[in-house]
Amino acid sequence: MQKQEINMKIFQLLIYLFISCQTAETLDQLTDLGQNVTINCDLDSNEVYWILLKQSDSHTVILRSFSKSAHYFNKTFKKKYSVQSKHRLVIYNITVDELGVYYCMNKDTPPKLSTSTRLHIIKPTELTKFSLYLNETLVKCIQHNETQWHFIIIISALLNALIIVITVVSCYSKERLKLQDTDLQQTKHVYLKQHEEMSRVQYTAVRFSTCEESEDTRVI
Template identity: 55%
Template structure:
């Protein structure tokens, strides 16, 4: 699950919502996945929280896999990975994506779900979004630094291992040469040689 979250951070970090979907509080909503895949993950992004994987859907007759049992009450899937959200509340507002993992991962166009009576973004909301982006960038910088340090440590350990193996091999070759030299130049017993 951590790998999926890292892929999500990379893919979603700078991607803006493509389409808005206005809804009334308490209504049921359907969001289409524009990926033509056999299985997809549905993700919800709510600023400033990290992306949340809601469920993994498969082609029928396989039932979706929910990452949290509480999601079963709110979310369901219809044919071709259409996400249905029942009785929408403020908790379900955010940006929805469907995603196919693999190499390379594919991310659908996003749908931003909000209420029809919502007001335009205020300065406070803009400030929160900027803080989220700055926090995301700081987290990535920390992860890159830690990754670099871990790779450096791994490289040092590999070099130390290789040097140790080389020293042991050289010592083994030296001992074999020494033994061979002793065998070749061992004085012969005059009685056994017939003299």
């Protein structure tokens, strides 16, 4: 029931605004897209409504401002609007959707309107257009370079990984060859030692046999 009364009150305010906005004083305020804008409310009231009138003559109630808080009529407005002291309205990151005439209105009967503010976009000059073109070109160039650098970084990482793998495999192969060479040297050493020992045994046997023959010969 209370919500219906509030909606009816807002409807009455909008009707009054539609009738009286043609005679209300309007101030023009220039801004650039993407900028933040602050609009003053010159009403000395504890509670006010902030209303946006667009070029299509459609009225949008943005919020209801209290002395220390605000009630938003749409949750999405919290990202675009906020209220400072003395009911000043702050608009963040201006886009074409926020262009229009802003009214501050109290809830008296009949309601009282503040001086309205019409937001305009500054028309770009040739120098501004050229500056915007340079900025866009610079952004595209940076994005293109970032893409190239990302590709180079990926290729470099892959090459480094490949070098590491090749180094590890090479070191492993060298260790295996070193171990094989060590085993071969040890085997060769053992073989030579065994061969030398066998040669000594044969040589000794031959000398012993020769000595016996000499003794036999002396006996005879």
